[in-house]
Amino acid sequence: MGQDDSALQEFIHGRRDHLFRSAFLLCGDRDEADDLVQTALLKVILAWRRLERIDSVEAFARRTLVNVFIASRRRMWRREQPHGELPEHAAPTVDMEAALAVQAALARLPVKQRAVLVLRFWEDLSVEATADVLGMRPGTVRSHASRGIAALRAYVPRGIGLLEREEA
Amino acid sequence: MNHADAHESAGLTDPEGDRDVRVLLDVAVSDVRRPGRVSDGELIARGYRMRRRRRSAVAGATVVAVAAAVVGTVVLARPGGAGGPGGSDLGAAAGGTPRPAVSTASAAPTPLPLPAERVRALLPAGIGPLTKVTFPHEPRSELNGRYTLRGAGAVGYLEVDVLDPAKDLVPDPSAATLRATDPCRVQPSGSSVRANQDCTNQQLAGGGLLKTWVVPPLGGTGESYTALLVLPDGRSVSLIACSGNPAYGPLMARPPLTRAQLAGLVAEPGWFGA
Known part of the structure; x- marks a missing residue:
């Protein structure tokens, strides 16, 4: 396993829970928050080598998470919040x-x-x-x-x- | 326990007033645990697969482009080929009007029709003309976006959102949320937003799930009909037919497609075409 892979694993392992809590605050649903974080982290993985050179991975992940959330809300009814589905x-x-x-x-x-x-x-x-x-x-x-x-x-x-x- | 107790627990009655919104947010997530559905290792493995697939797609596109260029060059250069030494124009040889030599580049792959033309081909007869105006989401499918539809001096629009997890190179939240959520069980996020209406939920033969609903007018945007088809393999198609928005021109009296037309249209296999 390369150094890149180790750093990537370390980032995901270390930040996934924090990103999940941010996502939960944004969407209010555990399963959807988990989906949002997975999506954001997949984008981090896809961009990993570029990120290491030019950007803060943390900032990219945060920005991606918020963008994914906002994009999801633009779709159909999802401009609105489900109700009655609190944990x-x-x-x-x-x-x-x-x-x-x-x-x-x-x-x-x-x-x-x-x-x-x-x-x-x-x-x-x-x-x-x-x-x-x-x-x-x-x-x-x-x-x-x-x-x-x-x-x-x-x-x-x-x-x-x-x-x-x-x-x- | 009443709400007053809950608020006190959250620090909301702190006389110092030195706790901020962060405290509220801390409280909101204090008991929330991440579902353990996908491990870090599985997530990384999936990301690597997507990365390989994306690289393969880019490499494939490069090979096609190079091959097309080579084929075009060979056709132009071969002795009997159009534009080559001693060659004759193919159009002239066939007895037709002579065409410029560049036309022989038709040996390259035929380009796909424009997205608007592909969408128009799927619509019922008599709908249109149709123009693609925006890409509201990441272009998972090149058909995705908003298409204005003109008729009787007014402008409505159709919004297309196709999701195919097997092909998409950009990850998207799973179709599970689309399948599970009832569009009529929503709470407006602003006082001006009215809840969706007339929701239907139909299990189709073959395992697909068809949902339809009506979105009341919002701000300047007119009434919309929506149809969502979620297939068992995770693919989905969402179509919104809206009576319009002032930005495009006068609104239609009603959405440009009926609910029945929309329900039929969303099941067209052409949404997942090449």
């Missing part, structure tokens, strides 16, 4: 119920607002980096973030204090 929990705990509440709130956001929130606040990207990934202007990213947070505030009413800073 099932046999015995919800406090954390589980909180998780479900946030997942439900995220699922109600338009696709690009959700993508902005995930990139800005889960991936910790700057406004400029988020704009670069999504092919938007920074002002548009700020606008999406502001609206997304406002919507989260509406859907998660007790979060008002928590969400005030970014909206300012």
Whole structure:
């Protein structure tokens, strides 16, 4: 096995779970998130040798994941979110119920607002980096973030204090 | 447990207000585990197979191009060949109008018809004229894209999305999601979006699954009929017939194809042609 293969395996092994969680935040469904990540990683594999020379693999994988997600939502009904398909929990705990509440709130956001929130606040990207990934202007990213947070505030009413800073 | 407890658990009532959206997102994924359907090794092996297939496709295309160039050159250069020394024009020899020597390059592979022509050939008679206007998705099939359809001074469109996992060189999420999701069980992602309507779900002989539904008007875009066929081997065809968008011109009174026409059209084998 070549050095290329080792590095590729190491990347996939090390980043797949993180990408899966990002994908889950984007789409809200475990199986679909797994599909999205597989698709993104297959594209990483196909581009691997070029990536090693010219780009950050991490950035490419992140960008690809978001693009695959947005493209999937352009198809047919998938501009909308399935409902009633949140992960099932046999015995919800406090954390589980909180998780479900946030997942439900995220699922109600338009696709690009959700993508902005995930990139800005889960991936910790700057406004400029988020704009670069999504092919938007920074002002548009700020606008999406502001609206997304406002919507989260509406859907998660007790979060008002928590969400005030970014909206300012 | 009520929602207030859940919010408190999520840190939503933190008096310091120093937790941010990241906390919410952390909470949302705190209990989510990745399904173990495909191991890292299997995924990498699949990626390598795709990479080999893509290289083979590129190499094959190169060989065809070189072969075509060589054949064309030989035809032009051979003693009896058109354009060659002492040669006669093939058209003239046949008694027809003399043609330029370059026409003998017809020895090269005949190009496939344009995508719009191939789609037009699949449509019911009387539909059209038809023009391809965009590639809304990655071009998995060269037929994929949006085609405007003109009639009675108005412009509707047909959107084609063909997926063939055996041929596609760019990976795509599995057809399992298409098969499993009910288009009428959707929740609008914005207040202006209305849910899909009149969904049908028909199991076909041979194992195919045909879904149809109506997408209500959204913004300036008119009403759409959609048909989706998912075959047992994972191939799928999705067709959307829409009454139009102001960007293309006046909207049609209704989509350019009926639901019955669309359901028949989506089952045409020609979508998976060469």
